[in-house]
Amino acid sequence: MIRFEQVSVTYGDAGAPAVQGVDLTVPEGELCLLVGPSGVGKSTVLNAISGLVPHFTGGTLHGRVTVDGRDTRTHRPRELADVVGTVGQDPLSHFVTDTVEDELAYGMESLGLAPDVMRRRVEETLDLLGLAGLRDRAITTLSGGQQQRVAIGSVLTTHPKVLVLDEPTSALDPAAAEEVLAMLQRLVHDLGTTVLLAEHRLERVVQYADQVILLPAPGAAPVIGEPAEIMAISPVHPPVVALGRAAGWSPLPLTVRDARRKAGALRERLAGRSPAAPDAAAGAPPAPGEAAAPVAEATGLSVRRGRIDALHRVGLAVRPGETVALMGRNGAGKSTLLNTLVGMHEPAAGSVRVSGAVPHRTGPRDLLRRVGLVPQEPRDLLYADTVGAECAAADADAGAAPGSCRALVTRLLPDVPDGTHPRDLSEGQRLALALAVVLTARPPLLLLDEPTRGLDYAAKARLVEVLRGLAAEGHAIVLATHDVELAAELAHRVVILADGEIVADGPTAEVVVASPAFAPQVAKVLAPLPWLTVPQVTHALAELEHTA
Known part of the structure; x- marks a missing residue:
């Protein structure tokens, strides 16, 4: 179904190919998992299947890629749309319409399907992905995970022969991720759909794969085999x-x-035996200032977003040196709580204070030194044309010594030159750059929304090391995450939200083990x-x- 024949791709003035020597076949009706460290070219391989490489992204493609017999060099993405469905890392860039139901129907309208067929497929997809209750919602009001499911659904309604997915579960809670992966399995087993997906959270997906393609390093030829065989040699596992x-x-x-x-x-x-204290971050009391005044405190906090009660009577205190993981299903209110702590939402009831200030009444420059937020979409923080310019601007904004931000980037992102444009970084690399920009101001409170999205295990380990060091210095950290492994390794406390309310708050070891999800x-x-x-x-x- 998919055939790569000695494919290499080189972008612009890059000194070396992004991928090289790719020679592989993905048979019809198989679920194939593409793995490798961040920045090795997984997205490039996926985009070559849909024709986005080179017709949309530019660059030079050597070799030949065929999908269902169609050569992607001579067939542009729109000429492959009835065969290949693609969902990228960023669902927002995928959307064309305003509401969930319209988005699910758009692809079918483009292909000229009959109205009764469209109606049936929309209903099937709403049920399949648990979106029925959101059918009339504006896409901009959905959580990141809900948007991810809509993006997948908009592709599924066209019934493509090949489904290409880049980090499909990265923004999903554990239960929603299981539902999506079970749905992909049904497509493979019952309909013979060929699925090729790249995913860093291998604990979720590796057991479903028929074969694994490993890209071990930038420009290295791929290694293909059975999942257990590849996991035995893979640097990411x-x-x-x-x-x-x-x-x-x-x-x-x-x-x-x-x-x-x-x-x-x-x-x-x-x-x-019991876990050693230095490694058992979960449940361990923060070393500095446990009895100190909270860095952030919400009391009876309620927030409305349009007609929706996003938060309801939330009470939360975070002290210096403490790391708190916010968890819960998509749409539970995690991002809303973080955005309220950074002043983006005004409470409908109750109060919120950060380092003694009321966030939504505090000027941006003053707030920058009290709290920093790394959002789900790191590009929202990145405006400059190069990594070096971003670092220089971050130093200037924070009043930090020149080179402060660059030192953090080097620690999180080895081997990324100053002249690289942020848009040329992978999703995980952009996230690390945004984190370095925020950390340059060294705010007492650091907020992270899905901080491991797009990060491989090595990059995640470097992130954990940096955040542990900040906590040891007395910084308070609150992270909204679906990554249960990150919470287990890093968080002192876990707070679980459901429908805008806190339903659990306690030491990590107690809270996460009590819930199988x-x-x-x-x-x-x-x-x-x-x-x-x-x-x-x-x-x-x-x-x-x-x-x-």
Whole structure:
């Protein structure tokens, strides 16, 4: 169905190809997973299938890409639209209409389908993706995860033979991600749809893949094979695979169920031990200023967005040195709470204070030194033409010493030159740049909305290291995330929101383990033992070997 023949792609004046030596075949009716570190060219490979490369993105394509027999060099994206459906990393750039139902119908209208067929497919897709209650909503009022589902649905209604998805679950809560992946499986198994997807959250998707394509490094030829075979050599792999490597299991498990079957001896070795304090961020009290006054405090906070009660009587206090993870299903109010803390929404009732100031009544320059927000869409913070110019502007705005922002960028994004345009960065790289811009002002309160979206495991580990260092220095951190692994590794507390209300607030180890939807893979494998992360387990195993 999809054939790459010695394909390489070079953009503009780049000194080296973005991808090189791609020679592979994806058969009809298979779910193929594309993996690799951030910036290795996964999006380029996906865009070559839809014809966006080179017709839309520019650059030079050598070799040949065919989809259902059509050569993408001679068929532009619109001439492939009936065969290939594409959902990119940024759902907002995908939308053409204003409401959910209109967006689902738009692609079918473009293909000239009959009205009765369109109506039936819209209803099927609304039910399939759990969007029926949102059919009349304006797309701009939806949460990021809801927008992601609409973007996927708008492609599904045209019934493409090939479905190409770039980070399809990155903005979805665990339950919604499971629904989308189950839906993709039904398309593959029941309709013979060919699905090729790139995803960094491999713990969600690797068990569904028929084959895995690994791009090990920029410009390196891909490696293709069975999921277990590729995960054994891949530099990016889910926690359950990392646990299997640490425990010496063979073959490596891809699912929690497989890992639990192998974990009996490991549970016996760890019985009676507790996670080491430095690695057990979850539930550990913040070292500095636990009794200090809150950096941020909301009391009886209610926020309305149009006709919707986005938050209802929320009470939350965050102290210096504390890291709090906001979790909950899409549309629960997580982003609204962060935006209210940074002054973007005025409370309908109750109060909110950040570092002694009322956010929505405080000027931007003053607020910048009290609180910083890294939004879901990092491009909202990036305006300059180069990475170097962004760093210089961030230093000037924050009154920081020249080079401060650049040092943070180097720490988070090794090997990204100053002359690179932010739009040429991958989604994960743009996120890291936006984080560096915000951190330059060193605000007492740092807010992050889905901070690991588009990040591979290595980049996420660097982010965790930076945020832990900030917490140790006394910065308060609040992050809205669907990444249960990040919450387990980084957060002292987890706050779960549902329909704008707080339904759980407590130490991470207690809250995430109490809910199967929010429990990390290691906790599921080693339950009822109190282990949450692979570093905790590897540290304990190293101690056991040392004392043996």
